[in-house]
Amino acid sequence: MTHTILTGDRPTGPLHLGHFVGSLQHRVSLQEQHNQTILIADMQGLTDNGHNPKKVADNIFNVMADYLAVGICPTKTTICLQSALPALAELAMYYANLVSVARLERNPTVKAEIASKDFGASIPAGFLNYPISQAADITAFDATIVPVGEDQLPMIELTNEIVRKLNHVAGKQVLIEAKPLLSEVSRLPGVDGKSKMSKSLGNVITFGSTDDEIAKAVRAMYTDPNHIRVDDPGQVEGNVVFTYLDAFHEDKSYVASLKEHYRRGGLGDSKLKGVLADCLVNLITPIRARRAQYIADPAQLRAVLLAGTEQANQKSQQVLGRVKQAFGLNIL
């Protein structure tokens, strides 16, 4: 069965291996069978960068280049830019009347994000509202499937609440509900083993990282603090190097033999890290090369983004038209 999939990223930095495992690989395979749209969510990127819009603007082409370099194909996937799709802002404005402030403040994802940022007492209105904007993004493409992490499930719930309310007000089905597609792979930890891999934590390997940068990041990886001499038995669980080998090494039986050796003792961290560094260098080298070609040709990136955005504009204007008609506001 062919689904309509909406996914996307805030362009607030280049993408990295965490995205590769968490979403990009998945998208490359989903595009073969489904009708997939990827939204570069620059407006949403501004919700916590309102005073530093350059951070968002500067990363749009970085993210585009990452997409194309990892194998997202613009003839199979529609890649589009949120700020160039007026229907998304208009839909968000209609939906905001169907959601209470209290409902937004109860959103556990937003609560956790607010706690993790240093907004102080000044939470931007745009940030509190961003789940409404996400509902606009999802519904504007009649998405049936939205790939998400577990922490994003409340967003899909709110979207479907809005869909039901709007259909109720309209007295007919205008919008359709979306289903979450939970990522099978758990989040990749940062190279420091703490929390997730995240641009803001500075513990990432990007698709532009050089061989030296990759080797350096791997050398800095958290292993087993009790594995002091090569002969000591080592722990595999919570050992970031093994987490990465599980995620990226193609030869699973070789990884299994490494684990056995490491547990038994006799496999040094330095040798183990060499295996991972080679693996990541092999993975990233061709992606980095393609990425560099795209980055060197912004006109091509712009053309691809423009074509996708024009297609997305047509679709989202259709949905907006349905909502306006349902509200009787299609008089002009």
Place this chain on the structure above:
Amino acid sequence: MTHTILTGDRPTGPLHLGHFVGSLQHRVSLQEQHNQTILIADMQGLTDNGHNPKKVADNIFNVMADYLAVGICPTKTTICLQSALPALAELAMYYANLVSVARLERNPTVKAEIASKDFGASIPAGFLNYPISQAADITAFDATIVPVGEDQLPMIELTNEIVRKLNHVAGKQVLIEAKPLLSEVSRLPGVDGKSKMSKSLGNVITFGSTDDEIAKAVRAMYTDPNHIRVDDPGQVEGNVVFTYLDAFHEDKSYVASLKEHYRRGGLGDSKLKGVLADCLVNLITPIRARRAQYIADPAQLRAVLLAGTEQANQKSQQVLGRVKQAFGLNIL
């Protein structure tokens, strides 16, 4: 000096004599000298009618007909429809990142409105956000002057805060600040003498009211409860009939003589009300006739609104273009 004026109404019911005194007359005179845009704020009308959009949609042409009937001339004033101007929703989305939730919750006008409505614990997000939407409306036309009642001053303050923040982020002047133009006339009381004339309080005389309805409304007007017999001296202050005569009767010296007679005693309420009813019937009869002609020709109303909205669309897209450029988001 020619100013750029932005004004407008939520289309949630036909306009009435309160609007005539408070804004319409003023607009008819302002259009002679200034560059005036009137926004039919249907999106804003939805912020407290999200579950009843028909109330908004059904009144757009009512309000249009009222404008034209009282003498607002579409060749002098640009009349446009908010929901058909995508730049307004887009600008509001940018501005929402520059305003904190706490700042919105402190807005005294919004606080008072929330208290007067029965939202309960469910204040719609769109309602809390509507001052941001107003800032988008004002700035989208580079308005220098916004005619307001005193209770709307906090809206202009917030708009100018947003203007300053955006210019600061951009590092240059992108938007201009607006000045409030305070209405000289205080609000007209409802025919019951309570509060202001307001559709929701049901104490209004509209431009479609028949002679009988006008006479009936005037008969119901609050006068001086101690003025029981014709010969009793009567009080003019707080006497709704005199408030209306002051507002609408063209012969000010005749009104002065009526006041003197009423104070002295010997002028009955019924005779006094007859004078006011005649005055209002004379005022409304030609407006009502013109209004009926417009209402009978929705194609004409639509054409006028479409032409004004196209003009407004061009202007507001220019301003949006400046904002996007300032944020570096004009890449497509």
